[in-house]
Amino acid sequence: MKEKHYIGVDIGGTATKIGLTNHAHELLDHRSIPTDPDRGPAALIDDIASAVTRMASNTPAAIGVGCPGPLSPSRGIVFSSPNLNGWENIPLQELMQTRIGVPACIENDANVAALGQYAALPLEEKSDLVLLTLGTGIGSGTIINGQIFHGHHETGSEWGHCIVQPNGRACPCGQHGCLEQYSSATAMTIIAREEIEKGGDTSLTSGATAEMIVNAARDKDPIASSVLNSACLYLAIAIINIQHAINPKYVFLGGGVSGAGEFLLEGVVEHVRAQRWSAHDDHPIIRLAPLANTAGIVGAATLAQQHAGA
Amino acid sequence: MKEKHYIGVDIGGTATKIGLTNHAHELLDHRSIPTDPDRGPAALIDDIASAVTRMASNTPAAIGVGCPGPLSPSRGIVFSSPNLNGWENIPLQELMQTRIGVPACIENDANVAALGQYAALPLEEKSDLVLLTLGTGIGSGTIINGQIFHGHHETGSEWGHCIVQPNGRACPCGQHGCLEQYSSATAMTIIAREEIEKGGDTSLTSGATAEMIVNAARDKDPIASSVLNSACLYLAIAIINIQHAINPKYVFLGGGVSGAGEFLLEGVVEHVRAQRWSAHDDHPIIRLAPLANTAGIVGAATLAQQHAGA
Structure with missing residues (x-):
């Protein structure tokens, strides 16, 4: 059986980072794309999907997304993010799941960064x-x-x-x-x-x-x-x-x-x-903080793994 | 099968309150005795044991104790309580269990009061x-x-x-x-x-x-x-x-x-x-806070019930 992989996405006002991790929260690959929030979430999610296809040879098991809030992780909705001009009541979790075809979860960006720092600590x-x-x-x-x-x-x-x-x-x-x-x-x-x-x-x-x-x-x-x-x-x-x-x-x-x-x-x-x-x-x-620029993607991927119960 | 009962004890610098609850955290009986901490914990625990015997017709399922800290709930030890003159490194959990013969747990007094307030809220x-x-x-x-x-x-x-x-x-x-x-x-x-x-x-x-x-x-x-x-x-x-x-x-x-x-x-x-x-x-x-004077004993009894897994 092939090892399971997880995708972590860290959406920022300017750049969106995408990373691929294994079950041990190790970052195997990562890249950065422009966010350009004015074009709306669908275009960004298309670019994220392309990046995922290029990075993962197999379909990842799950995808986690860190995003500037306010948002509701349990409902999967970004309410209205001042850092993502014009995004209002976006069902980001559902949009990601539908477009990429794997279970997705969303979370406040600072929260996934904290989880990334936790994941990076020795056991x-x-x-x-x-x-x-x-x-x-x-x-x-x-x-x-x-x-x-x-x-x-x-x-x-x-x-x-x-x-x-x-x-x-x-x-x-x-x-x-x-x-x-x-x-x-x-x-x-x-x-x-x-x-x-x-x-x-x-x-x-x-x-x-x-x-x-x-x-x-x-x-x-x-x-x-x-x-x-x-x-x-x-x-x-x-x-x-x-x-x-x-x-x-x-x-x-x-x-x-x-x-x-x-x-x-x-x-x-x-x-x-x-x-x-x-x-x-x-x-x-x-x-x-031990992780500098990759805390968000590692944390988002860790969250995806937690939600997948793995 | 008879209903299980729980004992909650709230040790204060002056008075110690003892209460008897059922599984629904209802206070069935309670009383107050002088703490008189200078005589040491053994004498106080004797008095608590007597009160328990008078209150509970059956042996209670478990006993919870709220006490001024600092203390360690996981180790069951009161380190040194400024409000209980001279108590130093008292294994209060073990002393209670041995004397009264039922499982005991100890906890900071403000924490059990908070749990008592929680227990008193409608579902x-x-x-x-x-x-x-x-x-x-x-x-x-x-x-x-x-x-x-x-x-x-x-x-x-x-x-x-x-x-x-x-x-x-x-x-x-x-x-x-x-x-x-x-x-x-x-x-x-x-x-x-x-x-x-x-x-x-x-x-x-x-x-x-x-x-x-x-x-x-x-x-x-x-x-x-x-x-x-x-x-x-x-x-x-x-x-x-x-x-x-x-x-x-x-x-x-x-x-x-x-x-x-x-x-x-x-x-x-x-x-x-x-x-x-x-x-x-x-x-x-x-x-x-909805409960006034009884939050500590209700909370201590609730804690005992949680520890008993009931």
């Missing part, structure tokens, strides 16, 4: 984890007992919108003081620009990207250091709250900002240490 | 919930899929120590800005005293209890209103973070401060509404 290290993806916004996924955690409304794990500063910066979501308004790449550039316009001492210009801010902070630029320190402080508060809410073994930092690597990690860990409580020795291990 | 309303118990401190318990949620370190659900104010009030736990430092009965009395000593306009004296503060706030006393409003604001922030972390159907408010009833609830709900996000309609239903 003896597998345990509950929370992934924070630091990019334009802050996404998050929670894995409990090897499964994506959804909560009652299927919208669990939105740590980017936990409030870390009462009456803090306004968030488009309607709340004030969300983590995303302090520690995302976008937030760092906005806060740096505000500080530059106030006329502080800095080598940065008002168009500085998060990467430029991190590099300047490495060189001890005062405004860059202050912006990065604040991003790390609020991440630390979120991680302490994750500890008291979810009590995971790991908190992983992924996404674009995590490209700042050990430098970012040190800043976060330092603030967590300064706050750590004495009641229990239940502090999570904080690490840079 | 069609049963769903994921978080209980916050507002008293001297703030305890919490999380129920997911009808089970107590523990997390990797068995210390999950410590919402009293989620940070709601960066660089906020110092907490004995070692952190700063814990919810417990703003919204517990103790915190309200301390903050009121500070405000009174600053010489504000109030009818309160510096020895005012949380109950007095709530009553004065009902009469629109300025300092009392401000203290209660602040307690409600920080509870609202914690509840929004619970929404984004756990995504439960319900958040229940229990414990002594919740005796302030609808007045407290209105204040909390108002602050949650002012903050509510627009991304999903996944806001938890916030209610006063």
Whole structure:
């Protein structure tokens, strides 16, 4: 009998990645195609189907799709995704199944990325984890007992919108003081620009990207250091709250900002240490996410495998 | 065949409650005895055994015990409980089983209270919930899929120590800005005293209890209103973070401060509404906990029944 293969798809606003895995969650092949969401889901699914045909010599056993939400995994519907212009109430699970002819499941993109990070852990290290993806916004996924955690409304794990500063910066979501308004790449550039316009001492210009801010902070630029320190402080508060809410073994930092690597990690860990409580020795291990660009496709394929009961 | 009965025990610093339930989690009988922790666990367990004999005409099927932590449910050990002076590394599960002769399990007191609230919900309303118990401190318990949620370190659900104010009030736990430092009965009395000593306009004296503060706030006393409003604001922030972390159907408010009833609830709900996000309609239903004094014993008996697989 031939080994079963699984397809993982990671739909992003710009690019869609497609990967082929075996039962051990090993990535055998992967490729990237343009998403071009304006042409609608059917055209994208056609391109995904072509890529699957080229990659898999046999029909895969199942296909998993990570997609920007909001969406319902249980109903298989993408409600209305701001990152996929104009997609409204798309029955993505059914469209995938019909076009590709194998069982499909859909899931929030940050959730499949978290499952991908879990799948990549060695067996003896597998345990509950929370992934924070630091990019334009802050996404998050929670894995409990090897499964994506959804909560009652299927919208669990939105740590980017936990409030870390009462009456803090306004968030488009309607709340004030969300983590995303302090520690995302976008937030760092906005806060740096505000500080530059106030006329502080800095080598940065008002168009500085998060990467430029991190590099300047490495060189001890005062405004860059202050912006990065604040991003790390609020991440630390979120991680302490994750500890008291979810009590995971790991908190992983992924996404674009995590490209700042050990430098970012040190800043976060330092603030967590300064706050750590004495009641229990239940502090999570904080690490840079082990999988960089392939977490989404590995996680989506792992989810497909879980749904197939394999 | 006779109906099976279960015993739930709720050990508190002052009193220990013992209840008898049937398979439907109905409380058939209950009583209270002094805990007197200084005499050690063996003497207390003797008294519990006597009470069980008096209450149950037949040997109960199993016994569940809620106890102030820290403790390990899986190992059956109370590590060292500040509320039970001098109890250190007590194998409480084994001691109970040996003395009473039926299977026993132990659990954190806030967790069994949360399970008790869950057990009391009508079948069609049963769903994921978080209980916050507002008293001297703030305890919490999380129920997911009808089970107590523990997390990797068995210390999950410590919402009293989620940070709601960066660089906020110092907490004995070692952190700063814990919810417990703003919204517990103790915190309200301390903050009121500070405000009174600053010489504000109030009818309160510096020895005012949380109950007095709530009553004065009902009469629109300025300092009392401000203290209660602040307690409600920080509870609202914690509840929004619970929404984004756990995504439960319900958040229940229990414990002594919740005796302030609808007045407290209105204040909390108002602050949650002012903050509510627009991304999903996944806001938890916030209610006063339906069971008042018996949640712990009902929850402990329910846990015993779950462990017995019944």
